[in-house]
Amino acid sequence: MRNDILYEVHNGIYVNLTNRCPCACVFCLRNTTDKVGRSDRLWLDKEPTVEEVKAEFALRNMDKYEEVVFCGFGEPTERLDALKEIAAFVKERYHKPIRINTNGLGDLVNGRRIAPELAGLIDVVSISLNTPSEERYMQEVRPKFGAGSYAALLSFAKDCTKYVPKVVLSTVATTLTADEEASCAEIARSIGAVYRIRPFE
Ligand code: SF4
Numbered sequence: 001m002r003n004d005i006l007y008e009v010h011n012g013i014y015v016n017l018t019n020r021c022p023c024a025c026v027f028c029l030r031n032t033t034d035k036v037g038r039s040d041r042l043w044l045d046k047e048p049t050v051e052e053v054k055a056e057f058a059l060r061n062m063d064k065y066e067e068v069v070f071c072g073f074g075e076p077t078e079r080l081d082a083l084k085e086i087a088a089f090v091k092e093r094y095h096k097p098i099r100i101n102t103n104g105l106g107d108l109v110n111g112r113r114i115a116p117e118l119a120g121l122i123d124v125v126s127i128s129l130n131t132p133s134e135e136r137y138m139q140e141v142r143p144k145f146g147a148g149s150y151a152a153l154l155s156f157a158k159d160c161t162k163y164v165p166k167v168v169l170s171t172v173a174t175t176l177t178a179d180e181e182a183s184c185a186e187i188a189r190s191i192g193a194v195y196r197i198r199p200f201e
Helices: 050-058 076-094 106-110 134-141 149-163 178-191
Strands: 006-009 012-015 067-070 098-102 124-128 166-172 194-198
Touching: 006 050, 050 076, 067 076, 076 098, 076 106, 106 149, 124 149, 134 149, 149 166, 149 178, 166 178, 178 194
Parallel strands: 012 067, 067 098, 098 124, 124 166, 166 194
Antiparallel strands: 006 012
């Protein structure tokens, strides 16, 4: 069983599809560690094929897990086609809720609106908002797409509310002031998303 393709975090089983990411966050865990949760090393020698991921699921007792999460050491929407194929497989075979943890830039990554493609496959989209300020977002997340990235994140989030049962905008505890968190909560409310402050890890 390889703990670099699938790995456990709390009660979930996480999928590590890619190390590609269009961002270079100053706080990225990849800068300081090689693994998260019960993984061995999340740096991939090569991206797993869909069949390889399915084979890894077959090695697990899936009854143990409450949800399947596309996350890992990269941006899952960089491999949208594989993600959708695996999500469909998981839904049909294991009947588990499926979440994507994303930087929210999947529309820019794929060059099209991707939220409609998540309908019926994904139960929760959790998007790292990080900050209510576009200026600070650009300084800290440093997306390769440059100006317009923050707006694209918000547009994707709003789009997701039409196609996915639950959309979460998250920030990390201790990184924002109370006023900034209130602004993030208002942004989430205005687009029909849930605001969540994740614990600092
Ligand atoms: S979006 Fe996530 S994986 Fe990409 S650089 Fe930022 S923290 Fe790291």
